[in-house]
Amino acid sequence: MRSIVFSCARFLGDLRVVATGVVAACGRGSRPRGGGHTRRLPRPFSTGLIALVVALLLTGVVRAGEAGTSSVPATQPRLVASTLHVRLQARRCATASPDSMAAAEAVIARRILALGVRGARVTTVGRCGIDVVATGVTDQRQFLATIAATGQLVIYGMGTLPLLTAGATFPYTVTYAFQSYCHAAKSPRPCILIVGSDLDRSKISVGRDTLGAPVVNAGAKGAGADRLSAYTGAHIGQHMAIVLDGTVITDPTIQARLATYWRITGLRSVVEATTLAISLTYGALPIAFTIVGGYD
Numbered sequence: 001m002r003s004i005v006f007s008c009a010r011f012l013g014d015l016r017v018v019a020t021g022v023v024a025a026c027g028r029g030s031r032p033r034g035g036g037h038t039r040r041l042p043r044p045f046s047t048g049l050i051a052l053v054v055a056l057l058l059t060g061v062v063r064a065g066e067a068g069t070s071s072v073p074a075t076q077p078r079l080v081a082s083t084l085h086v087r088l089q090a091r092r093c094a095t096a097s098p099d100s101m102a103a104a105e106a107v108i109a110r111r112i113l114a115l116g117v118r119g120a121r122v123t124t125v126g127r128c129g130i131d132v133v134a135t136g137v138t139d140q141r142q143f144l145a146t147i148a149a150t151g152q153l154v155i156y157g158m159g160t161l162p163l164l165t166a167g168a169t170f171p172y173t174v175t176y177a178f179q180s181y182c183h184a185a186k187s188p189r190p191c192i193l194i195v196g197s198d199l200d201r202s203k204i205s206v207g208r209d210t211l212g213a214p215v216v217n218a219g220a221k222g223a224g225a226d227r228l229s230a231y232t233g234a235h236i237g238q239h240m241a242i243v244l245d246g247t248v249i250t251d252p253t254i255q256a257r258l259a260t261y262w263r264i265t266g267l268r269s270v271v272e273a274t275t276l277a278i279s280l281t282y283g284a285l286p287i288a289f290t291i292v293g294g295y296d
Contacts, residue, residue, distance in 0.1 A: 198224025
């Protein structure tokens with residue numbers, strides 16, 4: 001800015017010479033051949049001409065100065081951290097107990113910390129609402145998906161049932177009553193192999209496969225690890241569906257016995273993988289919530 005002011009001052013110092021020259025040229029006018037009198041312009045006209053020249057030249061200087069000081073185009077987008085005010089509402093308010101709301105509040109707070117957002121406020125409101133205030137959020141879509149996801153992971157043994165498409169709604173209703181189907185060679189129904197409580201949270205992380213696609217590394221413990229190992233060893237060539245909140249993530253073919261460690265593939269982005277890993281690491285919400293909007 002200092003250089004622009006200096007340039008303008010130096011320019012104005014020379015401007016009188018330019019303007020005087022213009023007026024002098026106009027003042028001389030055109031001398032007729034063979035002599036005659038010189039026609040001079042009226043004084044008001046010459047004064048107006050000087051003002052016009054000054055205005056035009058100064059406009060050019062100011063515009064050039066503005067162009068020289070603009071380092072970022074006005075149309076270039078900039079990522080600015082923002083403060084979010086979000087309200088979550090339990091989908092079934094009648095089943096929301098004080099204990100389940102307190103547990104949900106704690107899970108949401110841990111998920112927000114895992115995203116690197118500090119100082120967020122998570123507060124239970126009324127019987128079945130939770131308010132979240134978070135500052136410094138740069139990826140709003142990931143933030144909302146992380147705090148609102150129920151995070152109920154189930155791995156089903158699918159036997160010889162038809163393959164399921166990633167992103168589809170899981171079409172079966174399965175309970176632990178069908179646990180015995182995991183031992184059948186050709187099960188007519190899916191069986192539950194792993195639920196969220198069977199996960200070994202110390203083994204959960206985000207990684208990439210040999211092709212660079214995002215994956216979530218996971219592992220099981222206790223009885224869940226034993227069920228998974230027994231089933232995959234007896235059903236090589238069949239498949240098992242990995243389902244989160246009722247949506248199929250992937251339905252891979254079993255290629256070998258799985259023990260306490262495996263990978264969840266079929267994820268579309270690192271953001272999706274990170275959101276899933278956070279949900280699995282910090283546990284599922286005890287009740288399902290819906291984002292009903294922001295608040296003041």
